[in-house]
Amino acid sequence: MQFEKVRPNAVTIASMLSVCAQLSVMMLCKEVHGYLLRKEFESNILVSNSLITTYAKCGDISSSWAIFEKMPERNEVSWNSILLGLGMHGHADETFGLFERMEAAGMKPDRVTFTALLSACSHAGRVEEGLKYFKRMVQDYKIEPQLEQYTCMVDLLGRAGHLSHAYDIILTMPCGPDDRIWGSLLGSCKIHGDERLAEIVADHIFELDPTSIGYRTLLANLYEDYGKWNEVTRIRSDIRGMGLKKTPGCSWIEVDSNVHIFTAGDKSHNQSEEIYITIDSLTSETRKAGYIPQPLTVSVGLDEVSNENLISIKDDDLLFSVASRKNNQKVSTEMMIG
Structure with a gap:
């Protein structure tokens, strides 16, 4: 577009920022922001809202907050964007305070607003506040909860260990549950060791x-925690019998404009020997600090990865190893876990 001398508009910029947000690439976000400042785009509400969301997803909630506070004019999306960002980062008190400002400014909250509030409660473990806001959503604002809000409540209660309450919500909610809300509760059962409920879920x-x-x-991982290897074997057999195959997660890191991609157990990198030495060093340091890594097997769905010593080298372990080595060399790094 620049080569053809076509000037981008607010929609173009918002689309670019959406890509930055999805990839969580902070450096590119700042480059786009710099362009906006030079071209005096920042005063556009659509652009400012996109910047708030992008910085939050890139991990810089302070910049999101600064942009929000400088906006000469705000709409419902502006308030919801910063509320979602604060909630995502677990800043519960700031989220609650901003919601009060939103109400005082005469802005009417919607389902997105309450999703942000419930998300903040979940990340911060604020069960009582979460129950309060869910009640206010229904009673004060006459907003009928949908699957997204119920999922937030199940996540909030599940993280806090209130598994029976979370289970009751799923059974009694008027909209049909999907696998995601059940999956959230299954994850909580794993965390809190509720084998019986996990099987039901x-x-x-x-x-x-x-x-x-x-x-x-x-x-299967939950069964491993309890040493029920027959059940682990049964699940593995089911997976093979159904022809299912788990796709390994991957992580990537950008170092001096070069992108390095890793998967679990990866040894294809030309510096893999040094990377694994760094992992051993980092693991040793964490053990000295009192942290004992939880043994992780990869016997289910990842046959190609060795389970030697029942400890798996994950893709993000490899990524942070590279980040550690490169940061010691004082070079710029951007990390992404997918």
């Missing part, structure tokens, strides 16, 4: 999505 998940390998792996 898993049955619901597999009824909705019989080919789900991710949730089968999660259930």
Whole structure:
């Protein structure tokens, strides 16, 4: 566009920022922001809202807040964008305070607003406040909760260990549950070690999505925690019998404009020997600090990865190893876990 001397408009800029947000590439976000400042685009509400969201997703909530506070004019999206950003980063008190400002400014909250509030409560473990805002949404603003808000409540209660309450919400909510809300509760069962409820929840998940390998792996991991290797073997057999295959997660890091991609157990990098030495060093340091890594097997769905010593080298371990080595050399790095 610049080569053709076509001037971008607010929609073009918002689209660019959306890409930056999805990739969480901070440096590119700042480059776009710099262009906006030079071209005096920042006063546009659509652009400012996009900047708030992008900086939040890139991990810089302070910049999101600064942009919001400097906006000469705000709409509902502006308030919701910064509320979602604060909630995403677990800044519960700031989220609550901003919601009060929103009400005082005469802005009417919607479902997105309450999703942000419930998300903040979930990340900060604020169960009582979460229940209060859910009640206010229904009683004060006459907003009928939908699946997104119910999922937030199940996540909030599940993280805090209120598994029975979370289960009751799923059973009694008027909209039909999907595998995501059941999956949230299954993850909480894994965290809090509720094997009985996990089996019940898993049955619901597999009824909705019989080919789900991710949730089968999660259930197998719970059985591993209890040493129920027969159950682990059964799940592995089911996965093979159904022809399912787990796609390994990957991480990538940009170092001096070069992108390095890693998957679990990866040894294809030309500096893999040095990277694994760094991982050993970092693991040793964390052990000295009192942290004992939880043994992780990869016996379900990832046959090609070695489970030597029952410890898996994950893709993000490799990524942080590279980041550690490169930061010691004082070079610029951008990290992304996918």
